Amino acid sequence: MDAWYMDDSDEDQRLPHKLVPNQPVSLEELQKIGVFYWRLNADVYENDPELEKIRKERGYSYMDIITVHKDKLPNYEEKLKMFYEEHLHLDEEIRYILDGRGYFDVRDKDDRWIRIAMSKGDMITLPAGIYHRFTMDETNYAKAMRLFVGEPVWKAYNRPADDFEIRKTYLSSLKCA
Template sequence: MARLIFPDGTEERDRAAVAAAVAGLGAQLRHLPLPGGGEIDALLGHDQLDAAGQAALLAAIDAHVAGWLPRDSYTARDLAEFHAHLPGLDELRRKFASIHSHPDDEVRYILTGTGYFGFVATDGSQSLLEVKAGDYLNVPRGAEHWFTLGADPRLKAVRYFATQQEWVAIPSVHRIDPALVPA
């Protein structure tokens, strides 16, 4: 279940209130629980899948979100996998953990683990959204945000791309509020 964390230490955990607050930032948060069982659970249990495993998991997720996520809303998708033994993990953490925006939407459907998306509102205030399995987040192009992993870096997510199969980060002048760095 997603939660929204504020610099003063307060939190919002009510799903509808969190979704409304995220919508106020211009983003969209939805939730679709993952199907359980058999092949999907086995694939999700691996830290790093080979190409065949990634293809099988993506095909299963495609079937699961068919009708819920309009196929014409993206042109490409891939599987992002993070874990403690991922080569270059520290560098990836540094790269993601700075405020930036993109000329394209950043869309993720979280399959396993916990991730954090920070947002900068138009008034400069900041908040941190914790996302978990089943959470779908669309951060619109131009929205100032950042992403980080928690202490346990295990996370799998499908990334959806609207126009290109990469996100170009445009750095911001804002700095992350130290109160919003997950422990």
């Protein structure tokens, strides 16, 4: 996992979009905005005791796997556009990359984009109420596990969604951090 502040370029969203000079973002900085990270062995995800421990501790009771590739995901280009639309969720978002690569972009306290490059073995949680988006990198392939507390929640609320109580709660949590 690698993270950095993004440039404002309108070039292909699948490019890294690093500032020049690069401005890296540490795990500690990500934690301050509620983003948490684990490095797991994706080759043993089906029987990984470390993953099971995380699932049990955090109450992740539902799991499925999605392959994001033009040959595997119906309406691939349409889905990519939807994933890249800035949005928030009312619940935490958990993604574990089992194969391939992709980017999660999240907003920091000052509303600047941070790009998080994820590859096989990387797992992150995004807090409810954080504005974010997802895109592929140049490889155009990722296989990811999606985890949920309880039933899966797929509803995304595109920005602006500042009137949602979960957004207000999230912003309040940043003031305490």
